[in-house]
Amino acid sequence: MNKKRFLSIALILVILLSSFQLGFAVDLGNLTQYEMNIILNTEDHTVEGEQKVIFTNNYNTDLNSLVFHLYPNSYESYETLPAIGGMYLMEGEEMPKLTEEQKGNIKIKQVYINDKETKYTDENQILKINMEEPLKKGEKIEVKIGFTVKIPEGHHRLHHLEGVYSLTNWYPILSVYNDKDKKWDENPFHTIGESNYSDISNYDVELTVPKRMVAAPTGTIIEEKENGENKTIFIRAEKVRDFVIFMSDKYKVETKEVDGIKVSNYHILEEGKKDSKTADILLDEVVKTVRFMNKTIGKYPYDELRIAETYLGGGAMEYPQAIQMGRYWDMEDINIEESASFLIEAAVHETIHQWWYVAVGNNEFEEPFLDESLTVFTTAYYFEKEYGKNHQNGIDSAIRNSIYPSTLLPLNSNVDQFKDWGDYGEAIYRRGPAFFESLKQKVGEEKFIKILRTYYERNEFKNATIEGLLNIIEEVAGKDIKISMESAVTQPNYYPEDIELTQEERDVYYLNQEKRYLKESEKRNGLIIGSIALRALEGEDVIIVKPEYLSEEDLTKFEQFTQMLIKDGTGRFDLQMKVKEEKNITETDKQGNLILIGYPNKHSVIKEMSSELPIKLDGETIDIEGISIKNENITGTFIAENPNNREKLVQVIFLYENTDVEKNDIDSTVGVREGYIIYDSSMHKYDPMYNYDIQFIIDTKDIEIQGKYKSSK
Structure with a gap:
């Protein structure tokens, strides 16, 4: 053997060994085959099942036993319950007991190997079958298992509630044998995270349910046959590492196609309730995600993907060709361009799991x-x-x-x-x-x-x-x-x-965070004091009008306040606000975004706009939403559309002039001088950056009133 040939063979061996280390190989020509016949009983919420498992020993050793996971038995107590996010107890509180309705389990009725009844053990979520003779490498075996699943009532991964059924990790599923350690995986479903672990297999399933039931399973529905009040659904799934079914007679189905893949959203439509657009929004986002992953990572290996609304609490879950969601809520007003709600992020996350867990396990x-x-x-x-x-x-x-x-x-x-x-x-x-x-x-x-x-x-x-x-x-x-x-x-x-x-x-x-908070608040509340800050954050000019008649002390306070506005009090970002003296304001300026500070009866711009402002400051009282406030010794602020240009805004910060109030009559927190009476604590509250949900604030010596003078823009 020459040196060159020796190096080539060595290189091939390195590649083969490294490939073996990348993942546990599966013989795609000899996949485990599940043939299942199951019946859903909606009276006692059970599944009667019989499954035939045709298994070929593709491992590099003889097998003396077979091991199946019985994950439903994790639902027999709170101590083993796989609750998303965990169980939260107050300090000193004892772990509660599950009611009989909340308990779930799987009972094995009999096991046959090659049509011969066989002994088995069933403990700690593991079904173990010790064989009379070792199953040699390359040999095939047929295992039949009869079982009953009690579906727990509740909000967990496996559940039934109000006519919706979630069958997840619900049947005896063959474990994975570790060739290196020479043993089967026998880990139970842990209470933290996810613990299901299996190789890919093929499934042929016959599911019998009430005829009005709509099923969202792993795989493809081949056929449905009605039989009186029931129907049998024939399902085939190939090269999947698990098999789940979501069912309800309340399901309405919306479908789209992307890159030749059929994506369907099964959402709950309750009688008498309006059909929400949420299902369409989620479906659209899942379609976008599939397209993105196909292009970025690699083609989705299946031709169908289903999203199912269930009563799952705490999050969402991924399964082969199926995504389990919790209940939908109304998302018609979301702005996905800037932020995704929990539901949308969960749907995207579980879709991406179709690559990282479903295709690559x-x-x-x-x-x-x-x-x-x-x-x-x-x-x-x-x-x-x-x-x-x-x-x-x-x-x-x-x-x-x-x-x-x-x-x-x-x-x-x-x-x-x-x-x-x-x-x-x-x-x-x-x-x-x-x-x-x-x-x-x-x-x-x-x-x-x-x-x-x-x-x-x-x-x-x-x-x-x-x-x-x-x-x-x-x-x-x-x-x-x-x-x-x-x-x-x-x-x-x-x-x-x-x-x-x-x-x-x-x-x-942080700039984008501030903008996002203000936009979301505007969407909920209509025009808010913070709206003028939002305009500044988005690059629009805002003029702070510096009034006349300022004493030296007032001038200092005004400048402190305006600097706080311009630099957001933090110095993180420039709000694009500029100060201009009242006497220098032009007609063009009056068409823009303005912050007006001063006496209502002296400030020329406030006086000019007064008749068209939503809160009138020139009468004996200020009337807002049926509330009348005596217009005497009060300060405050409100937001409004600019009467000169409805596309722009004006924030009015109104003060009163101290002319006849004695110092002894004023609370110590109030500065009393000739000129402005400024409630120091109130001035900071008038900062538009920190008023996300109100349209006005009015302060008197003793009380503060705030809220909205109208419900929307």
């Missing part, structure tokens, strides 16, 4: 970082690319501005190593996504996307590992980058301070 019990942290990052990346760098749900806001030094476990920790959901969330939902942003900044966006595309391509339909991801990082970006990222994922207290926002970026972030 992993052991969620041992390495939750792989799918969850990568999904959180990719979700933020989607919002940045779809809507811009300053989007509220983008990387700068959701990741770079949300990390801080703290004590936490390594990112490669198992779910059972986290003491609670808080610890898990900090590591997996905050610091884990920062790992991927740090990697992106180290290698550049082009190489980073190449890493993700390679990771997806090589692990599609497999179960990936952190080791495999690190190997791809080395292949694309070099050994030094791999060493750096390996340290990041294996050491405690990971904190990539190099990705923090710069001061300039932070200023932009």
